[in-house]
Amino acid sequence: MDFFVHMAGQRLEVKVKNGQCWVDGSPMEVELAPPTGTPVRSARVGGRSLRVRPTLNGRGHWRLQVEGRVHDAEVLDPGQEFIRQARKAAGVGVGVPPLKAPMPGLVVRVEVEEGQEVQAGDSLIIVEAMKMENELRASAPGVVTRIVAEVGAAVEKDAVLMEFDPLPSDDGEEAEG
Numbered sequence: 001m002d003f004f005v006h007m008a009g010q011r012l013e014v015k016v017k018n019g020q021c022w023v024d025g026s027p028m029e030v031e032l033a034p035p036t037g038t039p040v041r042s043a044r045v046g047g048r049s050l051r052v053r054p055t056l057n058g059r060g061h062w063r064l065q066v067e068g069r070v071h072d073a074e075v076l077d078p079g080q081e082f083i084r085q086a087r088k089a090a091g092v093g094v095g096v097p098p099l100k101a102p103m104p105g106l107v108v109r110v111e112v113e114e115g116q117e118v119q120a121g122d123s124l125i126i127v128e129a130m131k132m133e134n135e136l137r138a139s140a141p142g143v144v145t146r147i148v149a150e151v152g153a154a155v156e157k158d159a160v161l162m163e164f165d166p167l168p169s170d171d172g173e174e175a176e177g
Helices: 078-090
Strands: 002-007 010-017 020-023 026-028 030-032 041-045 048-056 061-066 069-076 105-110 123-129 132-137 142-147 160-165
Touching: 002 078, 069 078, 123 160
Parallel strands: none
Antiparallel strands: 002 010, 002 069, 010 020, 020 026, 030 041, 041 048, 048 061, 061 069, 105 123, 123 132, 142 160
8 A cells, every 4th residue: 555645844655565664665663553442542653652643634634643742644645646746746726825833832722714714914823832822824815624723732833724725716716826
């Protein structure tokens, strides 16, 4: 089984065959304990024991809580990855960039809802870092398509907090943003 993982601005090629795992061509020792009836799973990666809570947030989008830290990942099969790379190369579907955490912190407030239209400069989310509240604002007009961040969650630098689509124009085409 081959798939691609996009996480924290990185693209990883993962191959799993006959119980063995390779990440970007390098062998990786991975063991995942069978489900126990709770959402928390035990994993062993590269000899290190971890407690992982995976949550599927939509088609191919995963939120992984690992040892109290939140990581967002998109998992694509080879066909989906090919389409993604082809669209990217053609400049199609680039749209509004996702909102990412500028630093590690704690989500204290989400100011918008999925489906809400926002304008550049609108307040989206408040993240507390180093005992200061940081207001994160929209970089461009758009429609909130997915809110990844949850109030009370710890987030890492560059974690995706929110995703957007461009605002539709009056003629039904997506507006440039």
